[in-house]
Amino acid sequence: MKRLALSACLATLLLASTSALAQVDGYAGHPQTPQPIPAVVDQAWSGVVRLEVDATDLNRRIYQVRETIPVxxxxxMTLFFPQWLPxxxxxxxxxxxxxxxxxxANGQRVEWIRDTLSPWAYHIEVPAGATEIVATFQHLSPxxxxxGRITxxxxxxxxQWEKMLLYPAGRFHRxxxxxxxxxxxxxxxxxxxxEPxxxxxxxxxxxxxTLDVLVDSPMFAGEHYRQIDLDPGGRSPVRLNIVADEASNIAPTDEQIGILRNLVDQADYLFGARHYDHYDFLMAMTDRLGGIGLEHHRSSENSVDPEFFTSWxxxxxxxxxxxxxYTHSWDGKYRRPAGQDVANFNIPMQNTLLWVYEGQTQFWGKVLAARSGLHNRQQALDALAMDAATYDNTVGREWRAMQDTVNDPIIQQRAPIGWRAWQRSEDYYVEGQLIWLDADTLIREKTNGRRSLDDFAKAFFGMNDGDYSANPYTFEEVVATLNGVVEHDWATFLRTRLDGHGPGAPLDGLTRGGYRLVYTDTPSDYQKTLYGEYGRNDFTYSLGFQTSATNQIGSVMWNGPAFQLGLAPGMxxxxxxxxxxxASRLSNAVTAAKGTDEKIELIVKDGTRFRTVTFDYHDGLKYPHLERxxxxxxxxGDLFTARRR
Structure with a gap:
């Protein structure tokens, strides 16, 4: 009774104090109700916003910004910091x-108030007589x-301009x-x-x-820099701009430059049109700057290993x-899903069609890599085998359809997860690739090889040469374009694969393509090289886990042998x-136990605790391959073959 009486008394005092504060123009002078954010109208903002960035504070990694915004x-007035990033x-x-x-404004400070419901918005009161406001601030690189990502x-x-600017709310970014x-x-x-x-x-x-073009035009700059023409004498410039940790890293051979020029040529052959007046690959050869792979309409941000060229x-x-x-210049930038074509950077995007935006780009990126020589034919097949095995063993499909994974950039925001095969992640990339492979081989089968997904690419992406304004699309247009290549119930074909629950991944594209997924006791040369680069050891399809170079468990297959024994990532x-x-001792133990009664005994450290686990597993090592x-x-084989004019 006393506790209830005290609680009631405190509640009464709190209510009284809250009411009193509410009568004094809000808490500490802040209004109780946020200032309304202006509705978006399609008309020009008066004047030119001037954005000045000083990027010389290398020691402290601080960008100093001064921005002058006409009013x-x-x-x-409401100012936005970009929230939804393309x-x-x-x-x-x-x-x-x-x-x-x-x-x-007019040399006098103007107080800002953050919107409590939309915290990327700042509200101000522009004083009488002001024609512009000046905002000074810092962008603090990690x-x-x-x-976060070091820039x-x-x-x-x-x-990346969108990370160091504010813009007036109520207008289209264009x-x-x-x-x-x-x-x-x-x-x-x-x-x-x-353009300078x-x-x-x-x-x-x-x-x-316009603001949308600025945000779509990032910069790489550095002490060690080289620019290479990737399309000499071409109809629009295509350039490779390289910055590196060390000058010695910027050493592409003539053969490697030729491969990158092949990439430009093969994309031209595939799409039949360019949607840029010039294109700049931005490449950082670094293990110091944060990693990135990000598309833009007339450029792209790409960070690669410092020895990308010298240890090819x-x-x-x-x-x-x-x-x-590069494929994203066509798929995602020129042709973009209608739900991604929003008015400004603070309006939510709809990711429903990311399996086209990213999934088909994943497909064409792998295909163009093979056709240009970035991958040889066997490497392309081995990479596809690894993708197929990963997604054929993604058991989270039982409860979560691939279509739902398009929401992961919003709900997960690329944070680490523990149970990848069960939780699922942004599977619309690689599982999307497998769906488009299925579509490609079905078209080839139905037309006896006369047509393929190349014909879809030319029809869907290849119109209006030189135009780089956005050209949005819907699911219905994707289906209609596929039907223009070959008649089929494409809507059902796609929805079955997007919304289904398996079992297993959509692998019909492999079998129609002339191959089957198999497992042997030896990894492919591609996998050995790739995992050697990553410091990763793969026992996924045998014991049910992967390890790092320090024997730490990085992933555990849901319901696999390791999972059944209580192992988890991080041990x-x-x-x-x-x-x-x-890794070699573990491989030898798995091999020795194959077809015998021998067991595999591991001592595992879990935080401060140690325990012994015993695998009663006798099927040997397993690594994915494609078998003809x-x-x-x-x-x-035809899909990965270079096209010739």
């Missing part, structure tokens, strides 16, 4: 990296990977003209799709563009990255059959 009238497919604009925001090092930087300038360290050079207007000392001012044969992990991001294997753990089905057309 249309005195009174309420290519990220989610509300991930890193507003936490904005610091020190001060807004002034200084370690634990803080500045002592040797290079990556400017209605806001913006002129950016940047001051770089002395002697640094840069690559970007923006003037240069004064270390400061470059670019030609004015052993660096396979980044081989198809440029092909994937560390200390010993194998009484001896110090190593004799007497069938080699449709995969």
């Amino acid at each position: 249309e009238r005195a009174g309420p 290519g990220n497919h989610g509300p991930v604009g890193p507003i936490v990296q904005l610091g020190g925001l001060i807004i002034t 200084t370690t990977g634990s803080q 500045m090092t002592a040797e290079m930087l990556n400017v 209605n806001i003209t913006t002129q950016a300038s940047i001051t770089l360290p002395t002697g640094w050079q840069f690559g970007t799709a923006l 207007e003037t240069t004064a000392g270390n400061t470059t001012t670019f030609k004015p563009v 044969e052993s660096k396979l992990g980044d081989r198809d990255l440029l092909a994937h991001e 560390q294997i200390i010993a194998v059959n009484g001896e110090e753990a190593s 089905i004799e007497g069938t057309p080699d449709r995969l």
